[in-house]
Amino acid sequence: MTVLYEDNHIIVVNKSSSEIVQGDRTGDTPLSETLKSYLKEKYNKPGNVFVGVTHRLDRPVSGIVVFAKTSKALSRLNEMFKNGEVKKSYWAIVKNKPSEHEGLLTHYLVRNEKQNKSYAYDKEVPNSKKAVLAYKLIAHSQNYYLLEVDLKTGRHHQIRCQLAKMGCPIKGDLKYGSPRSNPDGSICLHARNISFVHPVSKELIELEAPVPAGNLWAGFVYAD
Numbered sequence: 001m002t003v004l005y006e007d008n009h010i011i012v013v014n015k016s017s018s019e020i021v022q023g024d025r026t027g028d029t030p031l032s033e034t035l036k037s038y039l040k041e042k043y044n045k046p047g048n049v050f051v052g053v054t055h056r057l058d059r060p061v062s063g064i065v066v067f068a069k070t071s072k073a074l075s076r077l078n079e080m081f082k083n084g085e086v087k088k089s090y091w092a093i094v095k096n097k098p099s100e101h102e103g104l105l106t107h108y109l110v111r112n113e114k115q116n117k118s119y120a121y122d123k124e125v126p127n128s129k130k131a132v133l134a135y136k137l138i139a140h141s142q143n144y145y146l147l148e149v150d151l152k153t154g155r156h157h158q159i160r161c162q163l164a165k166m167g168c169p170i171k172g173d174l175k176y177g178s179p180r181s182n183p184d185g186s187i188c189l190h191a192r193n194i195s196f197v198h199p200v201s202k203e204l205i206e207l208e209a210p211v212p213a214g215n216l217w218a219g220f221v222y223a224d
Helices: 031-042 071-082 158-165
Strands: 002-006 010-015 062-068 087-094 102-112 117-121 129-140 145-151 189-197 204-208
Touching: 002 204, 010 031, 010 204, 031 062, 062 071, 071 189, 087 158, 102 158, 117 158, 129 158, 145 158
Parallel strands: 062 189
Antiparallel strands: 002 010, 010 062, 087 145, 087 189, 102 117, 102 129, 129 145, 189 204
């Protein structure tokens, strides 16, 4: 975890692929708790420290996560995320080149709670939710392609599921059809950029999270 931005109301971090945003059944320490300890120490605060979770990233995904430091910021950010007022873009490494250089994908996703997996359909089916994303091929390396993904809706495993449905599963994502896992258990999906109006000061916040270290992310040749 690296802090990308902090003020009195919010703190934004670049999470690594092994970290969880919120507590789950693994019992591992979530980022929200790590941040509480960090803030308590940094500001020498007695008593409890408030850290509110405004959105989540899947554990094997790296990149930008926004937390609230006040209840006022939390309720406003929750509303903004719900209303689609927070713009997020992701980078995904895939093995297969998409047939189109860029495009808009619309599917209907059904979530299977037991498997913790979503299934994509071309047409509406019972219990499905509409999922829309735009993608663009922005770079390539010797063996892989780098896609920039702009999420239009926020569904369970949406990017992972829709890219797999397109025939481009994310590298390392066994659950959605990648042939091999990554040695560190990550998948090559990174929450790269975020922009939103600050919930309290109303200034525009635009942030970018550096990609994970290593040859894989470093080896891309970018298109003009």
